[in-house]
Structures are given as C-alpha cells and as structure tokens.
Amino acid sequence: MRAQMSSFDVARIVAELQPYIGARARKSYQPHWEQVVLRLNPKGESQVDLVIVSGKRCYLARRDRPMPRNPTSFAMLLRKHLMNARFTGATQHGFDRILILAFETKDGSLSLVVEMFRDGNVLLLDGDGVIIQPLTSVEYALRTLKRGEQYVPPPAQVDPRSLGGDELAEILAGSEADLVSTLASRTNLSGTYAEAVCAAAGLDTTSAAAEVGVAGVRSLVEALGDLGDELASGSGGIAVLSKEPESDDEEAVASAIEEHCSEVLPFTLPSHEGAILREFPTLSAAVDAWKGSHDAAALARRQEEKAGQVQ
Helix, strand or coil: CCCCCCHHHHHHHHHHHHHHCCCEEEEEEEEECCEEEEEEECCCCCCEEEEEECCCEEEEECCCCCCCCCCCHHHHHHHHHHCCCEEEEEEECCCCCEEEEEEEECCEEEEEEEECCCCCEEEEECCCCEEEEECCCEECCCCEECCCCECCCCCCCCCHHHCCHHHHHHHHHCCCCEHHHHHHHHCCCCHHHHHHHHHHHCCCCCCEHHHCCHHHHHHHHHHHHHHHHHHHHCCCEEEEECCCCCCCCHHHHHHHHHHHEEEEECCCCHHHCCCEEEEECCHHHHHHHHHHHHHHCHHHHHHHHHHHHHC
C-alpha cells in the first residue's frame, strides 16, 4: 500500500478479519467525511476498531480516537442496522479492491461493502443485495450506487494468481506497452508487484510485452503463482522506510515510521533487499503504525475544515 491499498493488501486484511468472526458490532462513527469506524467487540478480547478511509485503506486498530459527540446521518444509519449484529464473514470480491463484510441481525442478513478504488465508497446492503444506503451516492456508466438500487460491483478484474500461460500470452501479445506497465495495468498488479514479478522471472521491465517468448511467459506464470503462495501462507506486515530511526527507542521508531515510511506490504519483495524495513505481526499493525495517528486525528481535521469554511 502506498496511496491506496492493492488487491494483495485487501486479501491480507480479509485473512486478518477471520479471527473476529462471531464478534458483535457496537457503535459506528464517522469522524470525517471520508472515514468510517466500525467498533467490534470480540468475545474475550478488548474492542477493536475497523477503520475505513474511503478509497484508500481499511484496517484493524486499537488506539484512542476522539469521536463526534453527535453522530452523522450515515453513522446513525449504521448503528440502527448493525448495532449488536454478529459479524459472520469477510470476503474479497474476486481479486478486486472490494471488501465485503457480512453481518447477521435479528432482522436478517446484511452486508457492508467497502470499495477501495477511485474515490471509494462504503455501502450497506440488505440480504438481497439492495443498497440500503451508500456513503456517497454516485452514478457510473455501468452501475448506480444509490439507495434502493441493486448493488452491482464493477466488472471483475483479472486474478493474477490464477493466470494460465495462454491467457497471459494473449494479454502480452495485445499490448503496445513495456512489460512492467502491461503487467501492472492488465493483470491487476500494482507497479510494486509487477516489478517483483519481472525480477523473479528474470525479465527486463522495459522490454516490449509483445516480444516476451514462451519461456518468458512460463517464468512469469510461475512468479505470479509464487506471489499468490506467499500471500496465502504469510501473516505479517512490512513497513518500508526511507530513513533509519534515530535510535531503537520505541518513540523514535514510531516517529520514523510515521514520517519516513513509503509503503507497507504483506510480505517482502526482491526489490526490498538492502532496504530499511520494519516487521509487524499483521498488515493492519503496519498500516496503523504508519497512518494510525493521522486517522485518529480525523475529528480534529474535520473541525478545522468547518472552522475554515465559516471564516
């Protein structure tokens, strides 16, 4: 994750949510127009916040965060429908940047859909997939995200983990761009992972995609499969820093991560050899170390923005 989460990041967050299945949803908050916080109460554990920053990231965190005294209309709606609901599942739509959270309430099943692309969105759906309320009402060429409309996800993207040789060869042959750009844009890989796949396959990132031969395609398919295996088998998170902490003191390390982190990932890549890295037990913990302080100050930013509008 740099500015936005990748499909790999979303897949890891889905895995990190599995231990919380069975937790009860408590209050929902909207400390800033772009942020929604859903508080979960797992049995035998302290409460944990699912922090959703629309279009950017979604992660689990436990930290103090000031909340509005008066909830927004969207937060009130989430409380009305999800308060005390049982969290029953988390899935990823295909290999897209869409997280689907399932809940069971006294009135039936509901879903909270988190879209992490473009400007993002958060949508509450009923058991039939009809939109009860979106965070942002919007109309696209192929779908309408408004109250009362059937939720339709965007057209499914390629899942690079299951690409076969013939399918990949066809994608490459039809491209006029270089290899790394083609992999990033047409196989649902971000630039970071596209570069890693090229390196693992021993191929030049700047070579013409259409000129990759049979052996090269075979190496790329193997590298993509290895990425999928790494994602499925791992459980931690990595923060990549541009500068070493001034000391090993906990406060100095935390400050260095907030100020000098360039990205967080579920696992290390070949390009990280020799880089300044910090390991975390989960991807959520890595995201929280980098963005958590900023996200926890969402209410203060909202109040400053309102004050600026008045002036």
